[in-house]
Amino acid sequence: MQVAEAFKHAFLKQMLLGFQASVVSPKSMGFQERKSAIKLSADVAMAVARGTRKWTRGLIAGLSKEHQNRSFLQLILGEQYERLMKPCHSSWKIPRCKKIVRRSLRVCCRRKKKKNQVGVLARTLVAKRTQELKILVPGGESMDGFSLLDETLDYVVSLRAQADLMQSLLTTIEASKLRSHSKGTLPERKASYVGN
Amino acid sequence: MSSRRSSRITDEEISELISKLQSLLPESRRRSMSRASAAKLLKETCSYIKSLHREVDDLSDRLSDLMSSMDSGSPQADIIRSILRS
Numbered sequence: 001m002q003v004a005e006a007f008k009h010a011f012l013k014q015m016l017l018g019f020q021a022s023v024v025s026p027k028s029m030g031f032q033e034r035k036s037a038i039k040l041s042a043d044v045a046m047a048v049a050r051g052t053r054k055w056t057r058g059l060i061a062g063l064s065k066e067h068q069n070r071s072f073l074q075l076i077l078g079e080q081y082e083r084l085m086k087p088c089h090s091s092w093k094i095p096r097c098k099k100i101v102r103r104s105l106r107v108c109c110r111r112k113k114k115k116n117q118v119g120v121l122a123r124t125l126v127a128k129r130t131q132e133l134k135i136l137v138p139g140g141e142s143m144d145g146f147s148l149l150d151e152t153l154d155y156v157v158s159l160r161a162q163a164d165l166m167q168s169l170l171t172t173i174e175a176s177k178l179r180s181h182s183k184g185t186l187p188e189r190k191a192s193y194v195g196n
Numbered sequence: 197m198s199s200r201r202s203s204r205i206t207d208e209e210i211s212e213l214i215s216k217l218q219s220l221l222p223e224s225r226r227r228s229m230s231r232a233s234a235a236k237l238l239k240e241t242c243s244y245i246k247s248l249h250r251e252v253d254d255l256s257d258r259l260s261d262l263m264s265s266m267d268s269g270s271p272q273a274d275i276i277r278s279i280l281r282s
Contacts, residue, residue, distance in 0.1 A: 001216065001219070001220060016276050019263070019276055020276060020277070031260055031261075031264065034260045034263065034264070035256050035257060035259075035260035038256045038259050038260050038263075039252070039253065039256040042252060042255075042256065122233070122234075122235060125235040126234050126235045126238065129235050129238030129239050129242060130238060132238075132242045133238055133241060133242055133245075136242055136245045136246065137245070145205075146205045146209070146210065146213070149210075149213050149214070149217060150213060152217065152241060152245075153213060153216055153217050153220065155245075156217075156220050156241070156244065156245060156248070157220065159245065159248040159249075159252070160220075160248065162248075162252060163248060163251045163252050163255060166252065166255040166256070166259065167255060169259065170255060170258055170259055170262065173259075173262055173263070173272060174262060176271070176272060176275065177262070177272065180271050180272075
């Protein structure tokens with residue numbers, strides 16, 4: 001499963017905006033600060049490129065919770081920042097449903113406890129893994145069942161694309177650096193060869 | 197993925213989602229999962245997500261390294277600016 005071409009373009013563009021703000025700008029940063037800015041740019045780029053999904057909202061919300069991120073986020077997102085920060089109104093429904101689901105699960109478990117020990121173990125394991133997944137997928141705490149799996153699928157595809165695109169950026173910049181370095185030394189080498 | 201009848205999700209949709217998720221996992225993990233249980237699939241998915249996070253973190257390191265020497269006057273900076281203008 002692949003991301004769309006439009007995703008790749010949007011990602012790279014947003015990533016370059018992040019570079020411009022963190023690297024090309026006159027302000028000089030230390031390694032850690034620059035790395036954090038790059039990582040932040042990459043996550044923002046991924047969320048913006050994907051569009052509106054539960055996990056993209058969760059990601060942006062999570063990133064902007066950190067105070068130190070806010071001014072950088074506003075800088076690289078521009079007018080998109082306000083739009084992306086608007087709260088998602090459907091999310092309030094879910095905590096109420098969760099209570100009802102949990103209550104009904106508890107009643108079910110009490111009835112089945114004596115019968116199916118193996119089943120209980122398997123379900124506990126699934127519940128444990130599901131909880132872990134909810135932490136890993138941005139916005140996962142308010143998702144359950146089908147929507148969690150659906151968002152996970154989308155998130156994993158986007159993560160893979162994010163890593164691939166960052167790798168190609170890395171390769172491209174490394175290559176262009178090599179070219180600009182070699183351009184400087186080539187005339188000298190020619191001269192010495194001719195001299196012999 | 198909305199059905200016109202109701203908001204209930206069919207078994208078919210669930211198994212389709214699960215098989216799609218399984219197909220995303222890297223080859224090495226998939227091979228040992230011929231009889232995938234729900235718990236195993238979730239575990240492998242969590243592992244994969246964590247490894248992708250590590251990969252992105254490492255790439256951020258390398259990009260930061262690479263750009264340490266890139267100031268606003270370098271040719272790379274010019275390239276970036278011209279791409280953004282287009």
